[in-house]
Amino acid sequence: MASLYNERYTIGITIEGKDLDSAPSNYSFIMKDSINSLLPTAMITFKDLTGQFNEYLSFTNGVKINITYGDKDSTIKCPYVVMRNSTPEQIKPDNAGGLIEIPLIHEYLYYQSKQSTAFKDEISNIIKNKVKKYSFNSINIDSTLNKGIWYQPYLTDIDFMTKILMPFPYSSDSENSPYYLFIDSNNDFYFKSYKKLFIDANPVQTMILVPNTTLDTLKKNTFSIFNSTQLSIMDIKDQLHRLLFNFDKDDTYQDVQDYISDYPKSVTDAKYIPITWKIDNITYVGELLSYDIDVDNTKNNNLGLMNNSMKIAYGLDKVILITNVNTNLRSGKKLEIKVPTGKDSKQTDTSQRYSGDYLIETAYHKWTGSMGKTILVASRESIKLSDNYSRSSILITR
Amino acid sequence: MKNTSNDTIEYEELILRKAKVIDINDSDKQGKVKIRILPDNDGITDESLLPWAIPFFSHNSNKVMSNDLPEVNSNIRVLIRKDWQRFYYLGNRYHYSNFNFDTITSLLNNISSVDNKEYKNLVFRLYLDGSLDFHNNSTGEHGYIHSSGSYFFMDKDGYAIYEDSSGNEIKNTSNGIEVFDSNNNDVVLKSSGIEITDSNNNTIKMSSSGIELNSHLKVTK
DSSP, X not given: OOEEETTTEEEEEEETTEEOSSOGGGEXXXXXXXTTEEEEEEEEEEEETTSHHHHTTTTOTTOEEEEEEEESSOEEEEEEXXXXXXXXXXXXXXXXXXXXXXXXXXXXXXXXXXXXXXXXXXXXXXXXXXXXXSOOSEEEEOOOOOOEEEEEEEEOHHHIIIIIITTOOOOGGGTTOOEEEEEOTTSEEEEEEHIIIIISOOOSEEEEEOTTOOGGGOOTTEESEEEEEEOOHHHHHHHHEEEEEEEOTTSOEEEEEEEGGGOSTTOOSOOEESOOOOTXXXXXXXXXXXXXXXXXXXXXXXXXXXXXXXXXXXXXXXXXXXXXXXXXXXXXXXXXXXXXXXSOTTOSOBOTTTOEEEEEEEEEEEEOSSOEEEEEEEEESOBOOOTTOTTGGGSEEO | OOXXXXXXXXXXXXXXXXXXXXXXXXTXXXXXXXXEEETTTXXXXXXXXXXXXXXXXXXXXXXXXXXXXXXXXXXXXXXXXXXXXXXXXXXXXXXXXXXXXXXXXXXXXXXXXXXXXXXXXXXXXXXXXXXXXXXXXXXXXXXXXXXXXXXEEEOTTXXXXXEOTTSOEEEEETTEEEEEOTTSOOOOOOOSOEEEEXXXXXXXXXXXXXXXXXXXXXXXX
16 A cells, blocks of 8 residues: 655555555665556565565565656656566575566556467557556557457467557557557557547646756756657668658559658658758668458558558657656656757747657656655657758658 | 567468368359368367468469369368468378279279389379369370269370260271270261261262262172
8 A cells, every 4th residue: 555755755566466665765666667568567676685585475476566766746656577587686695585676567467478369450459458458548640551360379469469469550640640559658548540649639737847857846847957858860761761662552663752850741841850961872672561462451451551650750859858756657648848049948048940749759757765856758750840940941841 | 679579571481280181162262172170270169260271372363274173071281371371282182092093993994005104103083072184194095084983085196086985986086986885776977967987988978868878899688
């Protein structure tokens, strides 16, 4: 059962349903979720000085552990299983005590079984029917238009969804944006298009950079540490300018060329992609499904392939920020960030380059043993710049 | 920082599997066969969901067509797109117990004029109905034996023979053409008109106006 610690933090760890018999000052943990990974993970670092927890198999591989974490305003709860129990720092040579590191992964993995089956249905319905068998805190699913026969050839549900289904989801509602499949650190399941997660969504929080401030003094809407980073050009080269080919219904070779700036289709206002590149050069060649058999889902499956293989481009421009623990900020949430151009956050001028809307790509919620913090990797594909912005003409534009 | 192989559209990548042929009666009549990939599809109880595979190798173009379906219940090899969206069949899976050359030799023994029956020289196909197509890569002998025992055969010298299961023969030899009836039946030629001319220009002509004989020699009884 979670309890209030230091009148500020809500913390609770259960092992196979029983409360961990140790004060929060004896352990630390970090909970991680990401839109790029189905299963959230966590790591507990625990001081088992006498070795009694290991002695009585508390953290044996596969043991179920629930973590509840947050502050007075928001709390998350997530079920995990132990991935691997290890004691990297043994304190006393005469027992197994020490600093135990316990990597955890979402409990959904525990229930996986390889199945041989097939479904004639929409991808979204198949996923919905799969995940409703597990007790997620919530299930959030966008519909798709990929009705066909989908094979699960002795794959687990996780592998089936991530390897067989996820290259293809498409819907006219998604406006040619990719779909994401992930569980966040609050045990919420998501199968959502980028359009619904980001384009159509409102920011859950506006965050303002307050430099040179300690975490303790930060308010909910401020952050103190800010780093920006971009994917390597080598990571993004397969999306810059693609030539995609197949054979049509008349057995004729055909190809189509697209650009990173073509996606998502629904964003029609001007945008700047922070890359300068010789975009006329083809940087990737790939093969779509051919029409060598007459099946009605080939067109939408190819559209899904094109959209979902652009996914990496949506996280081209990243920022990393650190704030006081705020468990409302989880992967898949939209964030508005304001980065003042000067040292004082009260300045009204904000950086056009870094301010704006981002999607939280990865969220870490950390308990250090004495305080909590939230670390976010937020990303976007493009930036909004004024027409006269210096050097904007060098960038790839829509 | 790519996350999965789904981050790019690769060239078609195929995986090799074994399958059992469930149905060859393609309602579209396009050469597809319904397969159960083993063991990957063995949990599919509704056979309508089993995949239809198309031939991986084909002679088909917009002018040429061929059809050569594997036997129902036979084990075949298939190639599958790694996303399980396309299925191609290669041909039957080999198993030594299914290969018995004595069966071929036994059938060839029914044609006395076959000169060479050596295993290493023979290209053949034994069909489901029991008939045999064969060609000898060394001698050029070529033939077809019907399951009834009738056969067409071209020998090593290029002479052809047709013999039916009753022993009636039409034979092309170095001496000319021979027609042989083994059952004391008449040799029948039926047409609106028949003309037989030998190298001496002797002619028998049968037509609607009667029979004409034209000969340099006498007609004797």
